[in-house]
Amino acid sequence: MPVSSCLSLEPAIHRKRGDQKRVKVALQQQMTRERLITRITQNIRDALDMQTILQTRSQK
Structure with a gap:
């Protein structure tokens, strides 16, 4: 491949x-949000106190 062709691909x-860097950063941010x-x-x-939840639910 000629040098001029290589330079045009740069x-x-x-x-x-x-x-790729932007996608990587976006994925890292998404993973951080999901972990949070x-x-x-x-x-x-x-x-949550299950007994309180059940009592509240049964009173409604």
Whole structure:
């Protein structure tokens, strides 16, 4: 492949690398949010008192 052809591909390669980095960052942010939601949900579940829930439900 001639050097001029390689040079013409360089911008496309840089764009692709930039796109890959953006996707990687977005996925990492999504995973962080999902872990946080899971942790919050588990904390709520741990804090729930089943007897109180059942009493409240039976009174309605």
